[in-house]
Amino acid sequence: MEEDIFTWLLEEFKVHPKFVESLYYFLGNFSTFVTYSKADESPESFHIVVKVFPAGHLEGAFYIRYDFKTRKALVIIAGNDLSGHIEYQIEQLSRLREDWHPFGMAFCIISRYYFYLEWQRGQLDHSVIMMERVTGRGAIAYLEANVTQPDNPDSFNLRNMHWIGGNQRNMIYAMEFQIRLTTFIYEAHIQFVTLSLGRSEHPPLSHQDLPIQDRSLQEAFKAHIVSCKGVFEDSRVIGERAQSQLNAADSIINTLIAKQSQRIADESKTIAVETRRDSTSMKTIAGLTMVYLPSTFIATIFSTGFFRFTSDSSSAQLVVNNNIWKFICICLLFTIITVVVWVYLNRYGVPKLIRHKEDGKKATDLQVEPPVILLDLPQIPGHRARRLLEAVYSDDNSKNQVDKAPDREAADSSRAAEQNLEEGTKMMGGEIV
Missing domain, CATH: 1.10.287 (Helix Hairpins)
Structure with a gap:
């Protein structure tokens, strides 16, 4: 709802200004106000302003004003899912078959937020259970060294685990707000009954002094606080379980990395052993070569036609070719x-x-870029701009061709390009950067 609509409500129904202020500037805020009659200073109306902490998609605020004289209540609900709030409100209050109590209306709105938070807690619990199954199967598979594709760490939805952690923190904040809000409504209800009965706040009313309907509301508030505390503790446990699954996933991944590192180390050791074995073989071959190479060399020399042995009966002689x-x-x-x-x-x-x-x-x-010239190009004539660009790119090409051309020619072409560039720049009044 827009601010001008609330301004109209403020003027038309005498809505307390704190409601508009709380709606636009506060989150998780609640308070009560009592207005008194100027004539006899008796309590005239009782105001309840609550800006509810978001619970999933539910977000909004409600305002209840109860008139002690007419015994009528004004209820304003702002936020999203208003039709759901109204349907639940009518359904719950129609079961009482009594006059609509202002704190009964407030309790209906609060309990709807609670039921949604309870449903959200169930979803988180289910997600954690599924994650526990996945990480459990993965841990067993890795311990048994039987890794299959479904148990691969890539199948661990770590993003979902972090999503569970984030929603769990929101659940804790929302349930803590529910506990504080219900405690506040519980105390405000006693103040409301005290003003309705015309009693003083001291001594405070006992439980037996309350009317039957107010007594039932007090019991409902107490039961709601107990339920909120239970969901609050469950949410904390869900957070610990989600963190345990994150730690388990990290442990499984680290185990996989350690096994891969061990496998690489074993392969390196095998390669080192084979290298040592090859080195030993090479040394053996080198030793045999050193032993047999001289005789082989001599045999090769004597097997040529330059040497010839005579086999006379008296003596053997070596004949060398001239x-x-x-x-x-x-x-x-x-x-x-x-x-x-x-x-x-x-x-x-x-x-x-x-x-x-x-x-x-x-x-x-490397990407060689041409030099940048600080000139106002729209003010340069076309032929001068072309000459200037030709000088720039000729200088760039000469620098790129230094390795191919002789040193003297490369230096001459580079100096010529630089002179052309300087002349063109001075003519245009520019500056080279």
Whole structure:
């Protein structure tokens, strides 16, 4: 409802101004006011103002004014779901078959909020039970090392767990407000009955001194407070259970991470053992090579046509070919060439190739932007602006082609581009940044 409607209600039905103030500026506020007659200073009307703490989708306030002379009550309910409030109000009060008591109306509105909170607590309890089942199956699966897809940590709805925690906190706040509000209504009802009977507040009325209807209301208020405290404690337990499920989910995920880390460590250990075994094999091969290589080398040399053994009956002689020096020179030449190529590649070839590849990766990662010129472009003629942009992009292209061109040509082109850029900038009165 808009503020001008409440202003009209304030003027038409003599609504207490505190109701409008509470409606727009307070949350979880409640108070009572008594107005007295100016003639005989007797109590004229009793006002109840309550701004209810939100309970799910229910949010609003209500105002009750009871006139002691006419014994009529004015009830104003503001907020959402007004039709539900009215239907529940009529249904509950029609069962009494008595005059509508102002505190009976207030109790009906409060109890509707309570019933919705009780239903919401049941939903939270059901969600926690489902989460307990999921985390329980997951914990058993991980302990038995039999992880299936439904028990994967990805199936743990952690967002739903945090949603349960948030709604549980709202439940605690709402039920705490219900307890404080019902206690306030309970005490205000005693004050109301005292004023209605024309009694003084001291000594206070006992339970036996109250009328039957007021006595029933007092019992209902007490029972409602007990019920609210029970739901309040249940909400706290739900919060602890939800936190336990969060801890269980974190523990299961940490267990999975630990098992994966252990598996990686085992694989690394296996790789290390295999590497050690390969290293031992390589050492064995190297040792055998050192043992058999000289004899193999000598056998290879003597198997060529440069050496020949004579097998006379008297004595065996080794005959060497006269062209053996050619073999020695060619072997030395190719050996020197091989050593030089190997040294050159290790010192200049491979490192330069690696460095060139790294520079290429860095060059692709960087985005070279042309220099920015602080000029008022709409005021520059078209041909001068083109000359200026050509100077800018020629300078940018010359910088990008430095690695391809010789150093002297790259420097000359860069200086020429910079001179063109400076001339164009000075001509336009701009500034290079």
